[in-house]
Amino acid sequence: MNHLLGSRTRRNPLSRYCLPLAAGWMVLQSFFPASPTLAQDKSNKFSYSDFLEKIEQGKIKEVSLDSRTDTATVTVVNESGETVTREVNLFNDQSELISRLRENNIDLTVKTSNDNAQTIGIIANGALILLLVAGLAIIIRRSAKASGQAMSFGKSRARYQVEDQTGVKFDDVAGIDEAKEELQEVVTFLKETERFTAVGAKIPKGLLLVGSPGTGKTLLAKAVSGEAGVPFYSISGSEFVEMFVGVGASRVRDLFKKAKENAPCLIFIDEIDAVGRKRGAGLGGGNDEREQTLNQLLTEMDGFEENTGVIVIAATNRADVLDEALMRPGRFDRQVTVDLPSYNGRLGILQVHAQNKKLAEEVSLETLARRTPGLSGADLANILNEAAILTARRFKPVITPLEIDNALDRITIGLSLSPLLDSKKKRLIAYHEVGHALLMTLLEHSDPLNKVTIIPRSGGVGGFAQQSFDEDMVDSGLYSRAWLIDRITITLGGRAAEQEIFGDAEVTAGASNDLRVVANLAREMVTRYGMSDLGPLALESHHGQVFLGGGDMNNHNQYSEEVATKIDEQMRAIALRCYEKARQLIRENRDLMDHLVDRILYEETIEGEEFRRIVAQYRQLPEKQLVSSGNK
């Protein structure tokens, strides 16, 4: 992206300066007519042939030539013997006329126009020329500067950043202990190079951090350099890939040169997949610039000696797309995975970021950590910051659980918008969400409802029902069959409620996301967990690409068409069974549904605790719900 911007600012001066100039030109011209003679009275005029005739007749007394306008002012004796002045338009070549005038001894003065309009015209033209010259000068200066930049791109405008002291310590990094441990070693390499070289050990040159965005890869790298007390050189892979072939390569060269001069130090390359994708394959086809940059990077990695005190840390969220050459010995031969934090990790991260914030006593970081499975360190930091901003906006002295709650929803679901006015749509959304919420509360293996709301959110969210998950199970991935089935039933609860209450004709597209989730869950059950009549077969190996939409094609090769059809049948059977169960539960609890919907239409949000209390008045709650409602 950067390179596009760059080229645009270079082209800009031309258009910026040329346009006003062109307009100025037209304005000036229209203000001052070119030929003043047009404005003259017709009767005051002679034709050229008349003029010549009068010369022959000796009637002309005096001639004043204006060479600028090619006109002559003639003093002539007319038929009645009076002396009058007349204007004559002349032709370009006036030498013949002049000799004729001489022959006839006629007084002749030659002047350049002293006509006012003419003078102004000249001044105007002069001014215009000046403007043009000035404008050109500016353009030339600008473009000279720009081309200068283009010439010395990789050098003077190198986009790497240097921090002599990052100020980040390992204590600032929480929750990713394994990665931290591995990197602690790198600190020792940087700090005590001699200790290793003395015994003939080879210090690794490159290390690859692999993990989702926001898991703290940059933070870790900074902590390494902060702990070792060495400068931190950082650049993003996307910055290497420039418009001009060769620029990226020259940047790489430059960066390594500077780093070597300042060893010991640490080079951090973020988003290395931008340059380090497998060569000659895949997306974007052959990209000369990228390949050159990658080759340069490999050359530099090979080129510097081991133990020079320069260590390169690169980060990516996709190690599988990287060129194998990058991972060869002597290059990025060490890989460290940075996982999304588990409960303890999240708690640690929250504690780190809570240090400089004023939290009310009632705020429980444990509860927040429990409610945030799947969120990254950056998300968690974001929640606390968002809560602090909300607190300040509400003129409160300390962050209370309410701000934490609002911030969490904002980060995970979206900005809350103003509630809908009462309408059929609002009722439909209410039934849909209460449908989910009711099943979350009635089903035996469900995790407890945290809250249900019909306050819309940015991104087209009409409302939501939210559960607090059983941490250990989500973290371990050990879902039971019963849990998965209940999960599918709950997810279908929204659509089931719509259909039960409003009928076939009224069901909305609002459930499309739910249906996608159902399809994924059902597919997983059939193909990965062996939880269908097809038996205990893992028909698909797990790799993350499935979720990126890239895996499907490959996976189809793993089983025949016949099996594919059977998988579809099984998925359909699971979904239909769950849907029937959802509809039946809603039908049986219609009075409760109506009551809850009335409540939520009035209150807009119902907390899990309150929801369970209402349901308990009508129904026996499953045991799991009773237990968890206690400690929530």
Ligand code: ADP
């Ligand atoms: P990545 O480089 O993996 O995308 P970053 O290192 O840029 O992620 O993380 C962004 C921010 O999120 C950090 O500056 C920090 O405030 C916070 N953060 C992420 N992970 C952690 C962590 N493990 N401990 C503390 N803070 C973290």
Ligand code: ZN
């Ligand atoms: Zn839904």
